[in-house]
Amino acid sequence: xxxxxxxxxxxxxxxxxxxxxxxxxxxxxxxxxxxxxxxxxxxxxxxxxxxxxxxxxxxxxxxxxxxxxxxxxxxxxxxxxxxxxxxxxxxxxxxxxxxxxxxxxxxxxxxxxxxxxxxxxxxxxxxxxxxxxxxxxxxxxxxxxxxxxxxxxxxxxxxxxxxxxxxxxxxxxxxxxxxxxxxxxxxxxxxxxxxxxxxxxxxxxxxxxxxxxxxxxxxxxxxxxxxxxxxxxxxxxxxxxxxxxxxxxxxxxxxxxxxxxxxxxxxxxxxxxxxxxxxxxxxxxxxxxxxxxxxxxxxxxxxxxxxxxxxxxxxxxxxxxxxxxxxxxxxxxxxxxxxxxxxxxxxxxx
Amino acid sequence: xxxxxxxxxxxxxxxxxxxxxxxxxxxxxxxxxxxxxxxxxxxxxxxxxxxxxxxxxxxxxxxxxxxxxxxxxxxxxxxxxxxxxxxxxxxxxxxxxxxxxxxxxxxxxxxxxxxxxxxxxxxxxxxxxxxxxxxxxxxxxxxxxxxxxxxxxxxxxxxxxxxxxxxxxxxxxxxxxxxxxxxxxxxxxxxxxxxxxxxxxxxxxxxxxxxxxxxxxxxxxxxxxxxxxxxxxxxxxxxxxxxxxxxxxxxxxxxxxxxxxxxxxxxxxxxxxxxxxxxxxxxxxxxxxxxxxxxxxxxxxxxxxxxxxxxxxxxxxxxxxxxxxxxxxxxxxxxxxxxxxxxxxxxxxx
Numbered sequence: 001x002x003x004x005x006x007x008x009x010x011x012x013x014x015x016x017x018x019x020x021x022x023x024x025x026x027x028x029x030x031x032x033x034x035x036x037x038x039x040x041x042x043x044x045x046x047x048x049x050x051x052x053x054x055x056x057x058x059x060x061x062x063x064x065x066x067x068x069x070x071x072x073x074x075x076x077x078x079x080x081x082x083x084x085x086x087x088x089x090x091x092x093x094x095x096x097x098x099x100x101x102x103x104x105x106x107x108x109x110x111x112x113x114x115x116x117x118x119x120x121x122x123x124x125x126x127x128x129x130x131x132x133x134x135x136x137x138x139x140x141x142x143x144x145x146x147x148x149x150x151x152x153x154x155x156x157x158x159x160x161x162x163x164x165x166x167x168x169x170x171x172x173x174x175x176x177x178x179x180x181x182x183x184x185x186x187x188x189x190x191x192x193x194x195x196x197x198x199x200x201x202x203x204x205x206x207x208x209x210x211x212x213x214x215x216x217x218x219x220x221x222x223x224x225x226x227x228x229x230x231x232x233x234x235x236x237x238x239x240x241x242x243x244x245x246x247x248x249x250x251x252x253x254x255x256x257x258x259x260x261x262x263x264x265x266x267x268x269x270x271x272x273x274x275x276x277x278x279x280x281x282x283x284x285x286x287x288x289x290x291x292x293x294x295x296x297x298x299x300x301x302x303x304x305x306x307x308x309x310x311x312x313x314x315x316x317x318x319x320x321x322x323x324x325x326x327x328x329x330x331x332x333x334x335x336x337x338x339x340x341x342x343x344x345x346x347x348x349x350x
Numbered sequence: 351x352x353x354x355x356x357x358x359x360x361x362x363x364x365x366x367x368x369x370x371x372x373x374x375x376x377x378x379x380x381x382x383x384x385x386x387x388x389x390x391x392x393x394x395x396x397x398x399x400x401x402x403x404x405x406x407x408x409x410x411x412x413x414x415x416x417x418x419x420x421x422x423x424x425x426x427x428x429x430x431x432x433x434x435x436x437x438x439x440x441x442x443x444x445x446x447x448x449x450x451x452x453x454x455x456x457x458x459x460x461x462x463x464x465x466x467x468x469x470x471x472x473x474x475x476x477x478x479x480x481x482x483x484x485x486x487x488x489x490x491x492x493x494x495x496x497x498x499x500x501x502x503x504x505x506x507x508x509x510x511x512x513x514x515x516x517x518x519x520x521x522x523x524x525x526x527x528x529x530x531x532x533x534x535x536x537x538x539x540x541x542x543x544x545x546x547x548x549x550x551x552x553x554x555x556x557x558x559x560x561x562x563x564x565x566x567x568x569x570x571x572x573x574x575x576x577x578x579x580x581x582x583x584x585x586x587x588x589x590x591x592x593x594x595x596x597x598x599x600x601x602x603x604x605x606x607x608x609x610x611x612x613x614x615x616x617x618x619x620x621x622x623x624x625x626x627x628x629x630x631x632x633x634x635x636x637x638x639x640x641x642x643x644x645x646x647x648x649x650x651x652x653x654x655x656x657x658x659x660x661x662x663x664x665x666x667x668x669x670x671x672x673x674x675x676x677x678x679x680x681x682x683x684x685x686x687x688x689x690x691x692x693x694x695x696x697x698x699x700x
Contacts, residue, residue, distance in 0.1 A: 265615025
C-alpha cells in the first residue's frame with residue numbers, strides 16, 4: 001500500500017494565510033480496484049484564487065461562492081499526474097493526466113463518478129508543467145481577456161495589473177503581439193526589473209510607490225485605453241482616473257481583498273459615466289463553458305509556446321512539504337510568473 | 351428697450367444648494383440688430399445635472415468637466431422660447447425655438463456665431479413644454495439607455511433608480527413597453543404611490559427605507575437583470591448584490607454626490623467578476639453626436655406621446671423669480687416627473 005502525504009486545511013485564515021492554517025498528513029492509498037487507476041502527482045498549481053476557497057474567520061463573508069474547502073480535508077488545485085497502476089482501460093499506465101486533485105502525492109481515480117475532474121493529456125507538451133500555465137486555463141484566460149473581452153487594437157495603450165503573475169505576464173505578451181503599448185504594475189522592484197528586461201514592457205511600476213498615479217501618467221501621456229484589473233482597490237481607482245474615453249476595464253479579480261484585506265470601492269465611479277467606460281466582470285469560466293472555442297485558443301497558444309513567442313517564467317518549490325509555504329509566498333507576492341510545486345518525478349513506465 | 355430678469359450664480363454651493371447661492375438681476379435687453387432676433391423664453395428645464403455645473407466650494411473637485419457656470423453671470427439650461435422681434439430671415443416672428451439660454455426671460459440671439467445653441471422647432475408638439483421632456487434629449491436618453499445600452503429583453507426584471515424623475519419615469523415606461531417587469535426606487539412615499547398608481551410598476555420603494563435590499567429581494571425573487579443607475583452609492587451596491595449573472599448595469603449619473611455629498615464606491619465590486627456583470631457608463635451625449643439616429647428615436651417617442659402610451663408628469667413652478675427654488679426643490683427630491691419653470695406666455699403673433 002502506497003503512502004501519500006497530503007495538505008489539509010486545518011483552520012480558516014484570519015488575515016494573511018499562515019503555516020498554522022495547514023496540516024501535512026500522511027494517509028494510506030488503497031490499491032486501485034476494477035475501473036480505478038492510481039495517479040502519482042508530478043506538478044501542482046498554486047494560485048491566488050485558492051485563497052478565497054479557504055474561506056475566512058469572518059463569518060460575514062463565509063458563504064461566498066464557489067464552495068469553500070472543507071476543514072481537515074485535503075484541499076484541491078489543478079495538478080499534472082501520471083497513471084502508475086490501472087484497472088481502467090481508458091487510462092493506460094504511463095498516461096499523463098490533468099486533474100483537480102492537487103495538494104496530495106497520490107490518489108485513486110474512480111473513472112465514472114469523478115470523470116469531470118480528470119482529463120488525459122492526449123498530446124503532452126514539453127515541459128509537462130506548461131499544462132499548468134500557458135497550455136492551461138490561465139493561458140486561455142489571458143488570451144480571452146485581451147483579445148475577446150478588451151478587444152485590444154494595435155496602437156492602444158494597455159495597463160495590466162499583477163503583470164508579473166501567470167495570467168498577467170501572458171496577457172502582457174498577448175497585448176504586445178497585438179501591437180499595443182503595454183505597461184504593467186507589480187509588487188516588487190525585482191519584478192519591475194523582470195517585466196522591463198525579460199518581457200520588454202514599455203513601462204513597469206511597483207504599485208507600492210506613493211506616486212503611482214503620477215508615474216503612470218508620465219509614462220502614458222496618451223492615456224490608458226484598456227486596464228486589466230486583477231486587483232481592485234487603489235489601482236482600479238487610479239485606472240479610472242487615467243482612462244481615455246471609450247476605454248475598457250476588464251475586471252477579473254480582487255487580490256487586494258483575497259488575503260483577508262478589505263477593499264474600498266473606487267470613489268470615482270462617476271468618471272465611468274463622464275468617459276463612457278465599460279467595466280466588464282469576466283472570468284475564465286466564461287470560456288471553460290465553451291470547449292470548442294477553447295480548441296482554437298490552445299492551438300494558437302501552443303504555437304506561441306513552441307516557437308518561443310510567449311515566455312513563461314516559473315517559480316518552483318520542491319516537495320509537497322513546501323506547498324503551504326508556496327501558497328503563502330504567492331499571496332505575499334514572492335513569485336515571478338507561475339508558482340508551481342514539483343511533487344514528484346515521472347516514472348519511466350510508458 | 352425690454353427689461354429681462356435673469357438668475358445668476360452668486361456663489362458656488364458648499365453642500366446643499368441654497369437661495370443665497372443665486373441672485374435675481376434685471377438687465378436691459380437691447381433691440382435686435384441686422385441678423386439678430388429677440389427671443390422670449392416660455393419654459394425652462396430644471397435638471398439635476400445643472401448642479402455639477404455650479405461647481406462646489408471644494409477646490410479639489412472644482413476642475414471636473416464639463417465647464418462650470420461663471421460666477422455673477424446668468425446660468426444656462428434648456429428653454430423653449432418664441433421669436434418676438436426679428437431681423438434674421440431664418441427666424442420669423444412667432445417661431446418657437448429650443449435653446450440653451452434658460453435662466454432669463456429674454457435674450458437676443460445672434461444667428462451665425464451662436465447657432466449651435468438654438469434650434470427652430472419645425473413641428474412644435476403640444477404642449478410646448480413636451481420639447482423639454484419626452485421630445486427632448488431626456489426622452490431620447492431614456493429610450494437609448496433601455497433599448498440600446500441595456501438591450502432589455504421581454505421577461506427580464508429591470509430596476510430603475512430615480513424612477514419618478516423625468517428620464518427615470520420615461521425609462522420605466524419604455525421598459526414596460528419592452529415587456530419587462532419593472533421596479534423603481536425614489537425618494538418619498540408620495541412618489542412611490544405615484545409610481546404604483548400612475549405608472550403601474552410591479553413594485554416601487556422609498557430608497558430611504560432601512561430594509562431596501564430585503565424589500566427589493568422579496569419583490570424580485572427572480573433577481574435583477576438590468577439596473578439603471580442615476581444614483582451611485584448605496585443603491586448601486588445593493589443592485590450589484592441582487593443582480594443575476596450576465597446582468598447589465600447602465601450607470602448614467604451619481605445624484606448621491608451631486609449636491610455636495612460624498613459617495614463611497616461600492617465595496618462589493620468583486621461580484622461583478624463572480625456574476626460576469628457589465629457596468630457601462632453612458633450619457634445622452636452619446637446619441638446627441640448622432641443626429642440621424644435621433645430622428646428615428648424622436649419619431650417613435652412622438653408616436654408614444656401622441657397616443658398616450660407614455661405619460662409624463664410635470665411639476666411646474668411659475669415665474670423666473672421661482673427658478674432658484676425649483677432647482678433647490680429638484681435636488682431635494684420635491685418634484686414628481688419633469689421639473690419646469692413657466693417663464694412666460696406665448697404671444698399670439700404668428
